[in-house]
Amino acid sequence: MKRWMPWGWAAIVGLLYSLITLLSWRRLTVNSWDNAIFEQAVKAYSRFEAPIVPVKGPGYNILGDHWSPIDALLAPLYWLFPYGQTLLVAQALLIAISVVPVTKLAVDRLGDRLGWTIAIMYGLAFGFGGAVVVDFHEVAFAVPILAMAGVAFVERRYNAAIAWSLALLLVKEDMGVTVAAVGVALFLAGERRRGLIVAVTGVVALVLVVWVLIPAFNTGGGYDYTGNLGGDAGVIETLLTEADRKILTLVLTLGITGFAALWSPWAVVAAPTFLWRFLGSVDYYWGTEWHYSVVIMPIVFVAMIDALERRPRLEFPAVVLGAAIGGYMLAGGPVVKLLEPETWDESPRRAAMQEAIATVPEDAVVETDIGVLKYLTGSHDDVYWIGTIGDVVPDYIVFDRGVTGQDPVEHGAEHGADYEVVFDRDGYVVARKVG
Numbered sequence: 001m002k003r004w005m006p007w008g009w010a011a012i013v014g015l016l017y018s019l020i021t022l023l024s025w026r027r028l029t030v031n032s033w034d035n036a037i038f039e040q041a042v043k044a045y046s047r048f049e050a051p052i053v054p055v056k057g058p059g060y061n062i063l064g065d066h067w068s069p070i071d072a073l074l075a076p077l078y079w080l081f082p083y084g085q086t087l088l089v090a091q092a093l094l095i096a097i098s099v100v101p102v103t104k105l106a107v108d109r110l111g112d113r114l115g116w117t118i119a120i121m122y123g124l125a126f127g128f129g130g131a132v133v134v135d136f137h138e139v140a141f142a143v144p145i146l147a148m149a150g151v152a153f154v155e156r157r158y159n160a161a162i163a164w165s166l167a168l169l170l171v172k173e174d175m176g177v178t179v180a181a182v183g184v185a186l187f188l189a190g191e192r193r194r195g196l197i198v199a200v201t202g203v204v205a206l207v208l209v210v211w212v213l214i215p216a217f218n219t220g221g222g223y224d225y226t227g228n229l230g231g232d233a234g235v236i237e238t239l240l241t242e243a244d245r246k247i248l249t250l251v252l253t254l255g256i257t258g259f260a261a262l263w264s265p266w267a268v269v270a271a272p273t274f275l276w277r278f279l280g281s282v283d284y285y286w287g288t289e290w291h292y293s294v295v296i297m298p299i300v301f302v303a304m305i306d307a308l309e310r311r312p313r314l315e316f317p318a319v320v321l322g323a324a325i326g327g328y329m330l331a332g333g334p335v336v337k338l339l340e341p342e343t344w345d346e347s348p349r350r351a352a353m354q355e356a357i358a359t360v361p362e363d364a365v366v367e368t369d370i371g372v373l374k375y376l377t378g379s380h381d382d383v384y385w386i387g388t389i390g391d392v393v394p395d396y397i398v399f400d401r402g403v404t405g406q407d408p409v410e411h412g413a414e415h416g417a418d419y420e421v422v423f424d425r426d427g428y429v430v431a432r433k434v435g
Contacts, residue, residue: 006103006119013123014096020334021088021132028347028371030403033385035135036374037062038071039084040383046075046082054381055373057219057388064218067209068138070170084378087136094140095128098147098298105151105302109309117319122301125256126329127293133334134290135374142171142178142295146269149182150302153266154309158191162198169205173214173223176206177272178295188265228280238281246278246286253288253296255325258318261300263307270299288329352426356398359423359430364395371400372428386411393417397431 024031033055041051041062051062051071063069074090102122107115131140149164165182168175183199186192214223229235239246253270254261261267273296277285284290304322308315330336337343347353357376360366365382367389376383376398384392386404393415397408408431412419423430 006100006107009103009119009123010096010099013099013128014093016335016338017092017095017128017132018089019338020129021092021135022085023338023343024133024135025085025088026346026350027343028350028353028375029133030371031134033370033373034137035084035087036377036383036385038087038136038138039374039377041071042074042078042087043082043377043381045072046078054383055377055385055388058384058390058392060219060388061217064214064216065224066138067173067214068141068171070141070167071138073141082378084374088132091136091140092132095131095143095294097144099123101144101147101151102298102301102305105154106305109154109305110315114308114315114319117323118301118305121256121319121323121326122297124330124335125297125301125326126252126288126333127295127297129330129334130289131291131294137291137294138172139291139295142168142175143298145171146178146295147298147302150266150269150298153182153185153189154264154302154306156189158186158189158194161186162194165198166201169202169209173206173209174272174276176202176204176209177276178202178269179205181269181272185265185268188268228282229276235279239279242283242286249286249288249293250274252325252329253293254300256322256329257300257304257307258314258320258322258325260307260311260314260318260322261303263311263314264303266306267300267303270296270303349426349428352428353400355425356423356428356430360396360398365392366396366398367392367394368398369400369404371403372398393433395433399429399431401427401429 036055037053040053040055044051053060053062056062056065074087077090078086099119099122103119106118110118131137145164145167149161152160152164161182165179168179180199180202183195183197183202186198187195210223215221218224277292285292304318308318353372353375357379360380362380364380366376366380367384367386368376369386373383373385384394397412397419399406399408408429409419409421412431412433418434419431420434421429422432
């Protein structure tokens with residue numbers, strides 16, 4: 001029975017996060033355009049096609065945006081459930097999978113009482129709730145990988161730690177620096193030769209991906225996010241911008257481990273993620289919101305377990321402080337909001353949106369806004385966002401007036417074509433090209 005308890009806790013975590021994200025979808029919560037992007041990519045992979053994502057632009061190959069070929073692993077799941085919600089549940093399950101090795105490590109190394117306390121703290125960590133409320137992102141794959149790599153590191157199974165870490169190179173281009181940091185952790189643990197090899201491998205992989213592979217698939221022949229580091233202000237000025245917010249993010253992230261994570265060499269693996277976020281010119285990177293903290297959660301909690309095993313005297317203050325900060329972050333968060341009746345309410349406009357989408361033939365070329373985008377990509381292949389459609393002339397235009405504030409007929413004239421309204425209800429408007 002005991003051996004199955006980590007799987008039971010993982011199942012509960014997966015259910016909680018699946019509910020949060022599916023209920024958000026049901027309420028028609030507008031988060032970003034990302035779920036639509038990833039669904040188009042996974043849909044293409046499921047057909048054994050290149051991952052062309054019209055949402056990003058005509059003929060846009062997503063591998064020219066971010067290097068995330070690991071998304072192809074979702075194709076079999078999409079064969080069975082060809083819906084946008086499939087990606088949402090997959091993300092929740094990836095987080096849940098990471099709970100198993102972290103829980104087993106905590107209980108094995110620290111005993112039942114302390115181990116399970118940390119396991120519960122981990123499963124409810126703010127980085128996970130922040131990720132699932134903003135829909136699917138490819139970095140969800142890094143969560144179980146980092147958990148397995150970290151556990152192997154603590155257990156001194158260094159070959160396994162290296163193997164798992166190398167898998168990160170398929171998740172996203174910035175993971176090359178994370179792999180390099182794994183090399184640093186190995187070096188600090190006394191594995192100097194292997195540590196140096198892994199560190200160099202991570203740096204070489206980063207250079208290869210950012211300067212060779214991504215440009216090869218990018219329509220502009222480059223990497224679109226180079227300017228995000230420092231931006232127009234410069235690296236130092238960007239680093240100091242909203243320094244208080246960045247420091248708070250750092251304190252809260254390490255604080256959920258009672259700062260015990262700092263006593264483990266594995267904690268260095270989190271450094272690259274903090275660094276690029278705080279050097280980035282996009283203010284979404286700087287706080288605890290969104291999905292940017294999700295990859296750090298397995299790192300700091302594994303580091304916490306490692307540190308407490310090394311220094312038992314830290315156990316009480318670390319767990320008390322970590323639980324207090326974790327509880328503070330949990331209050332008002334998406335898990336707690338499951339207790340609020342309105343969380344379970346369906347949007348009163350949902351039927352109107354579904355009827356609007358049903359008005360559009362499945363083989364039509366569609367232009368839409370962010371309010372409808374992720375709900376169209378499952379049933380329609382040629383879906384474009386209003387800001388990236390380029391010279392493509394859509395057969396249909398679907399707008400949520402509450403989002404765009406635009407008239408689809410007037411907007412259609414910008415394409416040099418005439419459109420007529422064929423559906424208009426509860427703010428959703430569908431216009432069809434005439435002639």
